[in-house]
Amino acid sequence: MAFESLSERLQSVMSKLRGRGKVGEADVKEAMREVRLALLEADVNFKVVKEFVNRVKERAVGQEVLKSLTPGQQVIKVVNEELTQLMGGEQAKLAKANKPPTVIMMVGLQGAGKTTSSGKLARFLQKQNHRPLLVAGDIYRPAAIRQLQVLGxxxxxxxxxxxxxxxxxxxxxxxxxxxxANEHDYVLIDTAGRLHIDENMMDELKQIKENVNPHEILLVVDSMTGQDAVNVAESFHQQMGLTGVILTKLDGDTRGGAALSVKSVTDCSIKFVGLGEKTDALEPFHPDRMASRILGMGDVLSLIEKAQTAVDAEKAKEFERKMRSQSFTLDDFLDQLQQVRKMGPLEDMLAMLPGAGQLKGLKNLNVDEKKIVHVEAIIRSMTQEEKDHPEVINASRRKRIAAGCGRPVQEVNRLLKQFEDMKKMMKQFSSMAKSKKKRKGFKFPFMG
Incomplete structure (x- = not known):
């Protein structure tokens, strides 16, 4: 998970400060010593760490903190703000040409995920109702053109x-x-990469730049290479004048050094991050949201945005109505499960909840996606009558369902028990909501 080790270290330091009624200069210095070590271990650039710690220390021992009612929380606020600034401050959006098409050059070393990121960015633009065109400009790497065509x-x-x-x-x-001629409003040029930066590579990229005058030159770098990614970004920026960076494989980078260093070292903003292998696993980079996630404050805005794009609003309303009336079936349950899965890995969504990292039950949670697939298989092995009325499923039916989906009878029993427990719980909440509504105009709390 992105920033996992750094997040644990920083949250540990911040939790020590959070509960203190008084915070002196010595407390701040001690905390900053631990923060410095945490950042260096996360492979953040040494100069960046030094400047960051000095800025936080200067603000944290100032009057705004030491004389506040909750100095511990004020220090955390300062760290959050400085962490946000370190990663760029505000979200850096894609440029848009006054007269279409907007031309984007995708550059980077071989193996960083440039071709895949071109496809993912095109998919992102497509979902924003744009008409992107992918351009196969890598004529050197075997099968590069075919790879882009398959993605297309x-x-x-x-x-x-x-x-x-x-x-x-x-x-x-x-x-x-x-x-x-064909009314495409974005052109994404996938250029050739090399195993290392060389003169011929840069000359060719400069020629393309001079001929097409791109509105964006986006460097694709592998975040898991840490400081190497930052060094590559610095070299490309000096010679090409980058307008932004796409960090790939951030979901597998437990340290996060590249994400925290690249803006300070190159003065070039991270515009997108790759968080998985799927074609829609590319997200705009929000420095403030990422800082909140690192410090365990959650990222509710991103969670809401994921829900808005993945969950069918009409189906959600219908499911709420059925929950209120206690008429929802296993078909409804399966439908909701599939919509939740569209939002991405469950552990990633849980990590966006404020304070999730501090909860013992969630800290080392590894959600087994196979179990969800097994649940889907069990429900699909039922007849329509069984899905609508689970109470008719007797011992012989359970054996038939288990045989049909290739799962043990115990798993079928467990699912039916969980579904029954969920119905009982919803009934309790529904009755509570009705009684409170009579007294206070209470609104039903689910699926709003």
Whole structure:
């Protein structure tokens, strides 16, 4: 999970401060010593760590903190604000041309995930009701063109290609003419990478830049390479004038050094982060939300946004109505389960809840996605009558359902017991809601 080790260390330091009624200069210095070590262990650039700690220390021993009613919480507020600034302050949005198409150059070293990120970014734009065009400009890596074409087919996004015999400059130029003729409002040029930065690579990228005048030059780097990612970003920025960075594999980077260093070292904002292998696993980077997650304050806004895009509002309302009337079935339960799964891995969603990292039951939670698949298989093995009226499922029916889905009878029993318990719980909440509504105009608390 992203920032896992750093988050645990920082939350431990902050929890010591949170409960204190008094915080002196010595307390702040001690806390900052631990913060410094935590950041260095997370592979954050040494100069960045030094400047960050000095800024926090300067603010934390000032009058605004020491004379406040809750100095411990004020120090945490300062750390949160400075962490946000360290990662860029505000969300850096994609540029948009006054006259379409907006041209985006995707650059980076080989193996960083440039072609995949091009597809993911096109998918992101597609979901925003744009008409992106992918351009196969990598003529050197074997199967690079085919990889982009397969991605395009999966996403129903057109891919412009002239094969691997034409120059990348000609491919990019003709792609823009094609985009104008076919009313594409974004052009994403997937350029060639190398195993290391070399003169020939940069010359070619500069030629493409001069010929197409891109509105965005986005560097794709692997966050798991830590300081190497920052060094690559610095070199590219000096020669190409980057407008933004896409950090891939952030979900597997437990340290997070690259995400915390890249803005300070290169003065180039992180615009997107890759959080998985799926084509929609690319998200805009919000420094304030990420800082809150690192400090265990949660990221409710991102959780709400995920829910809004994944959950069918009409179905949610219908499910709420059925819960109130105690008429929901195993079909409804399965439908809700599938909608929740669209939002991504459950442990990632739980990590967005404020204070989730401090809860013993959730701290080392590893949600087994296979168990969810097993639940779906069990329900699908039932007849319509059994899904609508689970009470008719006797011992022989349970054996038949277990055989049909290839799971033990005990799992079928467990699911039916959990479903029955859930119905009882909803009945209790429903009766509580009705009684409170009579007294206080109480609103039903579910699925609002």
């Amino acid at each position: 087919e999966q996403l129903s996004i057109p891919v412009f290609s002239l094969g691997d015999q034409e120059s990348p400059v000609k491919i990019a130029t003709e792609a823009i003419a094609h985009a104008k």
